[in-house]
Amino acid sequence: MDIPWPLRPDSPLLIPSTVEAVTAGFPSPAQDYDEPGIDLSRQLIDHPAATFLVRVAGESMTGRGIDDGDELIADRSLDPREDDVVVALIDGEFTVKSFEPGPPAYLIPANPDFPAIPLEGREDAEIWGVVTTCLHHLWRR
Template sequence: MSRGGFRAGAGRKKNSGLFGEKTVARRIPQSLAPALDQYLSNLATSTKLGENIKFIFTPQEHSLQLPFFSSKVAAGLPDIADEHQDYLNLNEHLIPSPDSSFMVRVTGDSMIEAGIHNEDILVVNRDINPKDGHIIIAAVNGEITVKQLILKNDHVILMPANPQYSPLTITQSMDFRIWGVVTSVVHHLGK
């Protein structure tokens, strides 16, 4: 009896997965695999997100366009607004590179002075080359964090925006990976 090779009827049935379509493999750095596995596991088992996992991972074909008034709103003295109205596509405005972007929810207050609060949603672009001063999402020894990237005298420092937290200087012994640069913050007022 031969073993291995093709066997009729073996394996996953065509288009039988959660999304009902063919699957593809993705390669990620080995060091990121545990963090990604943990994130996906938490996402799938979360009572809040688990029910909506198909919606989260299914590309949405529609775009949201809201009325956009061309006059600016004065943050100082009141100004008279004009009636000119256009439309602003929020998808294009907040996520100009959807193929290289992802979103993540913030936990904690280490970046509060940068306008990033607990429960805010960050839009992150993986294709932007991280530079000094950028706010980034990084994995440090398997833990995901959002901090300001400081490049100083051949040192990499992750700087919080809250004096109650200390900067973290990255050393050679640390497993450090930058996942992307934060491009937008979705922050609800009155929470």
């Protein structure tokens, strides 16, 4: 996993949007772009000063729909709750796993090929941030 980098929504990133949701069933007639756009910073970031973007490297979270190369938006101001996906610092390395508070507390992968990481008694473990959004890439360059 790459080192996290801060997101700074100093200026809005407006993406054209439609007024109505797009159906995932039978197609409906296309809607005009009636709105000026959606500011992705406002949609995806609640605490700008505490929010970072990390890129996933590896396959330990594929069972949660998080794939190698996806980007995660992580908020350091949130306290992790049971089953939250978190970015953790273990032995000086970043990892992403589900949080199980226990006792004892564990970091749980979403791929059975990877082991759970016990947190009890570890001085080298820190929950670094709670993942709020996964930018899952459907089209790879």
